[in-house]
Amino acid sequence: MTSRPRVAVxxxxxxxxxxAERVVLSLMRAFPDAPIYTTLYNxxxxxxxxxxAKIVTSWLNNIPLFRKDHRPALPLLALAxxxxxxxxxxxxxxxxxxxxxxxxxxxxxxxxxxxxxYLYRTEEYLGQPARSSLKGQLLMAMRPALVRWxxxxxxxxxxxxxxxxxxxxxxxxxxxxxxxxxxxxAGVKSTGRQEPVEQLQDWADGYYLVVSxxxxxxxxxxxxxxxxxxxxxxxxxxxxxxxxxxxDFVC
Numbered sequence: 251m252t253s254r255p256r257v258a259v260x261x262x263x264x265x266x267x268x269x270a271e272r273v274v275l276s277l278m279r280a281f282p283d284a285p286i287y288t289t290l291y292n293x294x295x296x297x298x299x300x301x302x303a304k305i306v307t308s309w310l311n312n313i314p315l316f317r318k319d320h321r322p323a324l325p326l327l328a329l330a331x332x333x334x335x336x337x338x339x340x341x342x343x344x345x346x347x348x349x350x351x352x353x354x355x356x357x358x359x360x361x362x363x364x365x366x367x368y369l370y371r372t373e374e375y376l377g378q379p380a381r382s383s384l385k386g387q388l389l390m391a392m393r394p395a396l397v398r399w400x401x402x403x404x405x406x407x408x409x410x411x412x413x414x415x416x417x418x419x420x421x422x423x424x425x426x427x428x429x430x431x432x433x434x435x436a437g438v439k440s441t442g443r444q445e446p447v448e449q450l451q452d453w454a455d456g457y458y459l460v461v462s463x464x465x466x467x468x469x470x471x472x473x474x475x476x477x478x479x480x481x482x483x484x485x486x487x488x489x490x491x492x493x494x495x496x497x498d499f500v501c
Contacts, residue, residue, distance in 0.1 A: 255339035257281045260349040263290040263320045270363045274344050276435045278303050289330045292317040308334045328399045351403030360407040364417050365424040369397055457483035
């Protein structure tokens with residue numbers, strides 16, 4: 251009788267709530283016995299369902315600052331990823347830049363949300379020319395070494411899949427790898443729990459909603475500009491699950 255393969259799930263960092271983390275939740279439901287390997291885990295910052303999983307973190311997780319914001323950890327993330335060896339027959343890596351590089355004893359399937367934007371689409375990620383800020387200058391100084399690590403990590407995968415044809419083209423351009431498109435799971439259910447949002451009580455006649463982290467490459471500012479001068483209402487929230495974080499209204 252052939253035993254079932256040992257499956258593990260990998261993810262860059264479980265410190266926020268977003269589409270990539272929803273994919274990991276779906277993988278957790280599909281493989282309930284699979285441990286989840288990640289560089290950083292911050293329970294208050296991500297989905298509460300992860301409390302039911304076995305989470306294995308890197309040594310970087312011992313630094314509280316990085317659990318709250320992974321970006322300052324950039325110079326150390328490659329080292330942390332290299333140290334997170336996974337002993338499993340199959341690893342499913344949900345990745346935008348780190349989990350695809352976790353060493354593994356078995357085969358590795360990468361679900362790529364996008365090749366690392368800060369490496370390959372730097373000005374779009376920063377929202378300005380890279381050399382115009384100290385952050386951008388530091389990133390450009392680290393970029394050659396990080397690109398070498400990232401390219402090596404991509405070649406360690408046995409197969410790549412991705413979430414869209416746009417990302418499929420980026421993977422081919424950046425890594426020279428052919429990938430298959432598998433659409434991510436739906437993130438919002440109309441039959442789910444519903445609660446009124448106090449800030450929007452006066453907008454009962456309807457409004458437009460943007461749910462997005464407020465990062466330059468998300469282009470939320472362009473949405474705001476499109477609504478200026480109109481009579482339409484726009485609500486912006488950083489997380490659909492915590493509407494208390496509605497951060498802006500535009501009439």
